[in-house]
Amino acid sequence: MRASRLLSIQMLLQTRGRMSARALAAELEVSVRTLHRDVDQLTAAGVPIVAERGREGGFSLLDGWKTSLTGLTAAESQAVFLSGLAGPAAQLGLKHDVESAQLKLLTALPAGTRDAAQRVSSRLHLDPVDWYREVEPVPQLSTIAEAVWSERALAICYESWKTTAARTVGPLGLVLKAGVWYVVALLKDEPRTFRVSNIAAAEILSSTVRRPKNFDLAGYWRASIERFERELLKSEARVLATAAGLKNLAYLSSAVARAIAADPRPHRQDGRVEVRIPIESIEHATGQLLRLSPEVEVLEPAVLRASIVERVRAVAALYGLKASK
Numbered sequence: 001m002r003a004s005r006l007l008s009i010q011m012l013l014q015t016r017g018r019m020s021a022r023a024l025a026a027e028l029e030v031s032v033r034t035l036h037r038d039v040d041q042l043t044a045a046g047v048p049i050v051a052e053r054g055r056e057g058g059f060s061l062l063d064g065w066k067t068s069l070t071g072l073t074a075a076e077s078q079a080v081f082l083s084g085l086a087g088p089a090a091q092l093g094l095k096h097d098v099e100s101a102q103l104k105l106l107t108a109l110p111a112g113t114r115d116a117a118q119r120v121s122s123r124l125h126l127d128p129v130d131w132y133r134e135v136e137p138v139p140q141l142s143t144i145a146e147a148v149w150s151e152r153a154l155a156i157c158y159e160s161w162k163t164t165a166a167r168t169v170g171p172l173g174l175v176l177k178a179g180v181w182y183v184v185a186l187l188k189d190e191p192r193t194f195r196v197s198n199i200a201a202a203e204i205l206s207s208t209v210r211r212p213k214n215f216d217l218a219g220y221w222r223a224s225i226e227r228f229e230r231e232l233l234k235s236e237a238r239v240l241a242t243a244a245g246l247k248n249l250a251y252l253s254s255a256v257a258r259a260i261a262a263d264p265r266p267h268r269q270d271g272r273v274e275v276r277i278p279i280e281s282i283e284h285a286t287g288q289l290l291r292l293s294p295e296v297e298v299l300e301p302a303v304l305r306a307s308i309v310e311r312v313r314a315v316a317a318l319y320g321l322k323a324s325k
Helices: 002-016 021-028 034-042 075-080 085-089 095-108 111-123 141-150 217-232 244-249 254-262 283-288 301-320
Strands: 049-052 058-060 152-159 164-177 180-187 190-195 199-208 235-241 273-279 297-299
Touching: 002 021, 002 034, 002 058, 021 034, 021 297, 034 049, 141 152, 141 164, 141 180, 141 199, 152 217, 164 190, 180 217, 199 283, 235 244, 235 283, 244 254, 244 273, 254 273, 273 283, 283 301, 297 301
Parallel strands: none
Antiparallel strands: 049 058, 152 164, 152 199, 164 180, 180 190, 235 273, 235 297
16 A cells, blocks of 8 residues: 555656645545655655755655656556546547556556456447437547647637527536537636537647636536535426336426425325425426326426426327316
8 A cells, every 4th residue: 555655646747747745645545644754665665856944845856757657556547547438538649648648557567467357348348328318529628628638718609509600718627428429618717618529620829828726627526416416496396296107207307306205205105205306497397207107107396297298188189188177
């Protein structure tokens, strides 16, 4: 465990440059005292770590010194090969680069670790696209990716559901969600999310992007999803559901699944359970909940129940059936 931590200290200083003792200790989840002991041991072993005191001080490696890629465990080498998804890498224009990097890594690994790493690619396939969906065409993705890597501004033509507009944005990162690519970019100094398939044209500009200090792409994405759900699911419905109905309700969305898990109710005499679930709108909920009938019955709001009844009558009339009042 300690040997792995010593190697991590070298890798962190090599990739990030100078780091304070507190930052290094937090990254490694150890105390500052333990970190100082580790640094002393590395220094005694010949690793040229430079310590600088003061508010702007910290630890860094001697300029020009680099460690070789050694010390990867079998599990770590397998994890590295999980990062090279063939489909997304090809869409980003990085397919050959990923293959070349993996080949170089394999060459550097010991024989036993090399076999463990190769086993991953031959026995595990990751498909990020959801069922019954085609991969979206994203002809502008490679251009957008290049702007993200080089921190350059982009001039884009974006087609939203309202209109098509020309915008200049500062790309911060790419996200692949259920087979759909999104780019997070600054628009008027605020991070926004753009669906890549809606970008009809993209041109890299000469101006650079000033990345916001401490911007965390993963954290931004989690917060934006939570905010989207809160803004979208503003209403609530009370329903009765059988065991099969509860299972199908949970498939509607993660927000509905969480509501069901957080709202356990005793079973009625007929075996059904009453739960409250978030809904987007009356029209949207009508389509969702009607197809779950008769395993799910809407009790409230009355307008949603009436909407479902009206939809049933319209379907019955369409097929020449008489719906009772």
